[in-house]
Amino acid sequence: MITLLFLTSGLFLGWSLGANDAANIFGTAVGSRMVRFKLAAIIAGIFVIIGAVAQGAGANDTLGDLGSVSTLGAAFTVALAAALTVFWMTRLSLPVSTSQAIVGSIIGWNFYTNNPTDLGVLTKIVATWISGPILGGVFAVLLFMLLQLATRKVRLHLIYKDVITRVGLVIVGAFGAYSLGANNIANVMGVFTHSIQLTPLDFGWLVIGSKQQLFFIGGIAIAIGIATYSRHVMNTVGRSLMPLTPEAALIIVLAQSLVLFIFSSQTLSNAIASIGLPPIPLVPVSSSQVVIGAIIGIGLYKGGREIKLNILGSISLGWIATPIAAGILSFFMLFFMNNVFKQEVGSIEIKRILQTETEPGPVQKNDSTTIYPDSLQNDSLVNH
Amino acid sequence: MSIIFKHARQLVVEIDEFINTAEQGVLVFKEGVLNYLNNEKESFADKISDIDRLEATADRLQHKIDDEAYQHSLLPQSISDVVSMLDRVDELIDIAKDNLYLFELELPFFPENIRKEYIRLTTTSVEAALCVIPAVRTYFREPIQVRDMLSKVYFYENETDKISRSIKRKLFHEMQELDLAQKIHLRYFALHIESISDKAQELADTLSIMALKINI
Numbered sequence: 001m002i003t004l005l006f007l008t009s010g011l012f013l014g015w016s017l018g019a020n021d022a023a024n025i026f027g028t029a030v031g032s033r034m035v036r037f038k039l040a041a042i043i044a045g046i047f048v049i050i051g052a053v054a055q056g057a058g059a060n061d062t063l064g065d066l067g068s069v070s071t072l073g074a075a076f077t078v079a080l081a082a083a084l085t086v087f088w089m090t091r092l093s094l095p096v097s098t099s100q101a102i103v104g105s106i107i108g109w110n111f112y113t114n115n116p117t118d119l120g121v122l123t124k125i126v127a128t129w130i131s132g133p134i135l136g137g138v139f140a141v142l143l144f145m146l147l148q149l150a151t152r153k154v155r156l157h158l159i160y161k162d163v164i165t166r167v168g169l170v171i172v173g174a175f176g177a178y179s180l181g182a183n184n185i186a187n188v189m190g191v192f193t194h195s196i197q198l199t200p201l202d203f204g205w206l207v208i209g210s211k212q213q214l215f216f217i218g219g220i221a222i223a224i225g226i227a228t229y230s231r232h233v234m235n236t237v238g239r240s241l242m243p244l245t246p247e248a249a250l251i252i253v254l255a256q257s258l259v260l261f262i263f264s265s266q267t268l269s270n271a272i273a274s275i276g277l278p279p280i281p282l283v284p285v286s287s288s289q290v291v292i293g294a295i296i297g298i299g300l301y302k303g304g305r306e307i308k309l310n311i312l313g314s315i316s317l318g319w320i321a322t323p324i325a326a327g328i329l330s331f332f333m334l335f336f337m338n339n340v341f342k343q344e345v346g347s348i349e350i351k352r353i354l355q356t357e358t359e360p361g362p363v364q365k366n367d368s369t370t371i372y373p374d375s376l377q378n379d380s381l382v383n384h
Numbered sequence: 385m386s387i388i389f390k391h392a393r394q395l396v397v398e399i400d401e402f403i404n405t406a407e408q409g410v411l412v413f414k415e416g417v418l419n420y421l422n423n424e425k426e427s428f429a430d431k432i433s434d435i436d437r438l439e440a441t442a443d444r445l446q447h448k449i450d451d452e453a454y455q456h457s458l459l460p461q462s463i464s465d466v467v468s469m470l471d472r473v474d475e476l477i478d479i480a481k482d483n484l485y486l487f488e489l490e491l492p493f494f495p496e497n498i499r500k501e502y503i504r505l506t507t508t509s510v511e512a513a514l515c516v517i518p519a520v521r522t523y524f525r526e527p528i529q530v531r532d533m534l535s536k537v538y539f540y541e542n543e544t545d546k547i548s549r550s551i552k553r554k555l556f557h558e559m560q561e562l563d564l565a566q567k568i569h570l571r572y573f574a575l576h577i578e579s580i581s582d583k584a585q586e587l588a589d590t591l592s593i594m595a596l597k598i599n600i
Contacts, residue, residue, distance in 0.1 A: 034461075155525045156525070157396050157525055158466075158523070158527075158598075159392045159395050160396065162392070162458055163389060163392045163458070166388070
């Protein structure tokens with residue numbers, strides 16, 4: 001029960017991610033009435049869960065490398081700090097991303113617990129934030145050129161084009177939801193994977209481990225966010241903030257889905273590495289910023305007259321402001337959690353021990369405390 | 385999935401059929417007026433019944449198209465534009481029918497020395513309509529080409545105006561043998577024939593904006 005209580009901050013983060021980011025996938029389709037909200041919500045909900053469970057581990061491991069938040073109290077606080085940052089910055093109409101908020105929060109935890117932040121991992125993550133929107137723009141331009149070519153070659157009747165676009169929006173939306181689940185589940189559940197160990201579910205032909213179960217729960221939170229609150233956001237995105245034709249929306253959602261998929265697919269990363277190229281870093285990226293990158297890409301391709309350059313400034317501000325705000329909030333909240341609520345929030349020793357989790361058996365921390373590697377019994381950490 | 389494609393296919397067939405019907409209606413109007421001017425009474429009566437049938441078919445198809453498009457939420461973004469554009473196409477055949485009936489009801493007398501001008505007026509006015517109808521078809525398949533196709537419509541509408549003016553001048557300045565009532569009656573028939581090209585121009589204006597919107 002206490003585990004579930006601590007998990008609520010992550011579930012809240014998942015809910016808000018579903019409420020906001022589903023609009024990047026189905027916003028235009030629903031706003032333009034090409035796809036009914038009910039259908040969009042069902043498809044997005046199902047595929048976000050599948051993506052989270054099937055492919056969520058890669059990006060999660062990278063966040064783990066940045067900081068293995070080791071206790072349940074700390075995980076709760078770190079996720080809550082990220083969620084509050086997202087909520088607060090959204091209220092102030094500032095550009096915000098759950099990916100950037102959670103990274104800032106984890107760094108805040110690193111500072112508070114005196115754990116060193118791996119600059120190599122941090123550089124990799126920040127580089128991905130920059131390359132994500134750029135890659136989104138490149139993909140969008142290439143897909144846009146392909147669509148233009150196809151439209152010129154095949155003189156489809158407007159009605160057929162409408163139906164094909166509609167079917168395309170549903171298929172691409174499903175792929176987008178899968179990629180969103182795969183890439184962004186780490187933001188929601190990543191900080192809990194070291195501190196919560198659930199009993200694996202053995203179905204004989206299939207064993208569902210602790211991480212997968214957590215990702216499944218996080219996926220459900222995202223799906224609930226989509227079902228309960230994304231309708232308004234979708235209509236806003238589709239009708240006012242980002243008015244796009246359904247064809248352009250198809251291109252942008254596909255470009256965004258490809259970027260999110262690339263930054264979460266272990267198989268693709270291994271395949272790239274196997275041919276001697278540097279492996280793709282598996283990092284949670286902001287779907288909203290990739291979408292903006294894709295729109296700017298198309299805008300530049302069409303001559304650049306319609307681009308509002310201040311959007312680029314807002315994204316850059318988001319890259320800096322969100323992690324800093326989340327980091328500071330996380331630091332102070334951890335202080336309160338530790339000193340007011342007397343919850344263990346982790347220490348440098350714990351992280352070192354957790355990094356050697358491949359070694360079996362309990363590890364003596366000091367005379368009075370025994371720490372178990374999280375693969376064995378991490379829940380016990382809560383009580384120390 | 386196959387159901388939505390089935391509805392789409394049906395709608396495409398109906399739209400094509402509707403446009404063809406309107407085109408035939410305009411052609412029947414032209415032939416009907418020429419029959420009247422050449423005093424071919426039987427052929428003229430055939431044209432009256434033809435245009436009656438075609439106009440009824442166009443109305444039926446238009447209602448079907450409207451119902452199906454809204455019922456299956458096809459073209460959600462541009463449905464109102466498409467429906468109002470098809471309404472303007474329907475207005476073409478409606479006015480062609482009304483005007484042809486006016487010949488049958490009012491039996492205007494066309495003196496020999498002005499018939500040629502009325503034939504030219506009819507041919508040019510109908511030409512404007514015959515140029516806008518292919519642009520309607522093109523809107524559905526290649527909207528980017530629509531605006532290029534409309535220049536002919538404006539040209540023929542302009543020519544129609546000129547011919548109509550010259551007819552009116554001739555009626556009131558040169559043809560002293562006609563009494564005023566006859567002159568006014570013939571002037572009204574010039575206006576009726578001219579209204580076909582006016583409707584074609586209105587349709588062209590609508591199409592032009594729609595094509596621009598869809599290309600953006």
